Amino acid sequence: MSARKDLFSRALGVPDRLHMAAHSHHLWPDVTLDAQVDAWRDAAVLADHKWDKVLGEVYPAAQGLVARELKLPSPETVVFAPNTHSLLAVLLSAVDRSGPVRVLATDGEFHSFRRQAQRWVEAGEIELTLVGSEGPDLAERFLAAAREGGHDLIFASHVFFKTGLVFDRVFELADLARPEGPWVVVDGYHGFRAVSTDLSAVADRIFYLAGGYKYAMAGEGAAFLHAPPGFGPRPVLTGWYAEFGDLEGPPGGVGYVRDAGRFLGATFDPSGLYRFVAAGTMLEREGLTTTAMARHVARLKSVLLARIALGEAGPLKDAVVLNPPGTGPSARFLALRHEKASAWKQALAEKGVVVDVRDDVLRVGLSIYHDEAHVEAFRAACAALEP
The missing domain is CATH 3.90.1150.10 (Aspartate Aminotransferase, domain 1)
Structure with missing residues (x-):
C-alpha cells in the first residue's frame, strides 16, 4: 500500500x-475533527437526551469495532473508560481475596501499571513478583513463573512499550486462567491495531486492555477492557453506570450487569468514543x-x-x-x-x-x-x- x-x-x-x-x-x-464536532453538536442539540445516542449508538459501535478487530465472540465483553489506569483499578478491586493480591508481572510494563503496582505494594494491597522483560528467553521464563502457581493475577504486555519486543506467546497464559484465579490480563496498548490479534480461542479466559491513543488513532478518552464472562462479577470499586441493564446480585445488595458493563464507572466525556468510532470506521471503509x-x-x-x-x-x-x-x-x-x-x-x-x-x-x-x-x-x- x-x-x-x-x-x-x-x-x-x-x-x-x-x-x-x-x-x-x-x-x-x-475524520476525528468531524467526530469531535458531532459530539459537541449532540451535547448542544440533544442536551439531556445525548446519552440516548451515546449509549444507544456510539458506545455499541465502539464495542463492535473492538470485537471485530480482536475476533471476539461478542461485543458485550468490551467496556470503555477514560483511561486504562481506571480500568486496572476497578479490575483489581474485583479480585476476591482477603489478603494482599498476589501479582506476577514483568519489569517492562507501562507506567499506568508500574506506578500503581508499586504504590499497592507500599500499601500492602498486593504482593508483586517481577520477571525481566528483556532477553530472547522471556517467554520461557515468564510462562515458567506463571505455571509455578501461587498468583491471583498475571499481567503482561503483548508488545513492550520501551523495547518494542513482542511477547508472542503471551496468550498461552490463558491455559492457566480460572474464574476463581488466577486471572490473566494482557496489556495490548502497543499491540492493538499494530499487531494482528485474534482472541477468539482465548476470549473466554483472558482480560485484554488497550485504547484509542496509539494505533487506533482516536486520541485519549477511549480506553477499553475485554472482560471474559464469569471473571470478576462484583468489582468493589464501582460506579452507577454498572447498574444499567439486567442486574444480578444479593437481595437488597448492590447489583451489577451481567456483561462487561460490570466494570463501568460513572459519567464520562463521550467525545473520545466519537473519535474512536470515526477512526475505526475509516480504517474499515478504506480497507486498512x-x-x-x-x-x-x-x-x-x-x-x-x-x-x-x-x-x-x-x-x-x-x-x-x-x-x-x-x-x-x-x-x-x-x-x-x-x-x-x-x-x-x-x-x-x-x-x-x-x-x-x-x-x-x-x-x-x-x-x-x-x-x-x-x-x-x-x-x-x-x-x-x-x-
Whole structure:
C-alpha cells in the first residue's frame, strides 16, 4: 500500500514538523475533527437526551469495532473508560481475596501499571513478583513463573512499550486462567491495531486492555477492557453506570450487569468514543487492516534500518536496535538504545523532528501517513547529530 497522507491532511499540515512518534501520540485523522464536532453538536442539540445516542449508538459501535478487530465472540465483553489506569483499578478491586493480591508481572510494563503496582505494594494491597522483560528467553521464563502457581493475577504486555519486543506467546497464559484465579490480563496498548490479534480461542479466559491513543488513532478518552464472562462479577470499586441493564446480585445488595458493563464507572466525556468510532470506521471503509498497515510500516522500518547500518543516519549507527526485524510479529516502532538517546531527542526536537525517549531508548514510530520521503528527511536530520 502507499502512504495515506490524504487521511491526515490537517495534522500533516502543521508547518516545520516531522512527526516520527506515531507509537506515542498517533496523529489524528481528519475524520476525528468531524467526530469531535458531532459530539459537541449532540451535547448542544440533544442536551439531556445525548446519552440516548451515546449509549444507544456510539458506545455499541465502539464495542463492535473492538470485537471485530480482536475476533471476539461478542461485543458485550468490551467496556470503555477514560483511561486504562481506571480500568486496572476497578479490575483489581474485583479480585476476591482477603489478603494482599498476589501479582506476577514483568519489569517492562507501562507506567499506568508500574506506578500503581508499586504504590499497592507500599500499601500492602498486593504482593508483586517481577520477571525481566528483556532477553530472547522471556517467554520461557515468564510462562515458567506463571505455571509455578501461587498468583491471583498475571499481567503482561503483548508488545513492550520501551523495547518494542513482542511477547508472542503471551496468550498461552490463558491455559492457566480460572474464574476463581488466577486471572490473566494482557496489556495490548502497543499491540492493538499494530499487531494482528485474534482472541477468539482465548476470549473466554483472558482480560485484554488497550485504547484509542496509539494505533487506533482516536486520541485519549477511549480506553477499553475485554472482560471474559464469569471473571470478576462484583468489582468493589464501582460506579452507577454498572447498574444499567439486567442486574444480578444479593437481595437488597448492590447489583451489577451481567456483561462487561460490570466494570463501568460513572459519567464520562463521550467525545473520545466519537473519535474512536470515526477512526475505526475509516480504517474499515478504506480497507486498512492491521496486517496491511503493519506491512507498510515494516517496509519503511527496513529502509531506515538499512540507512542507519550504512552510517547514513549519523551516530544512530552506534545504537543497539532492541527490536530488529525477525520472523515473528513486529512493533510499529524502532527502539534504539544508546547513552545519548535523550540528547539526540532534544537535538532533533530543535529541528522540528518529533521522537521520544524512554530512559536510554530512542523510539521512532511509523504509521500509514509516512512514506520514503519522511524516512529520508529523518535520516538527514539524524546525520547532522553530534556523535
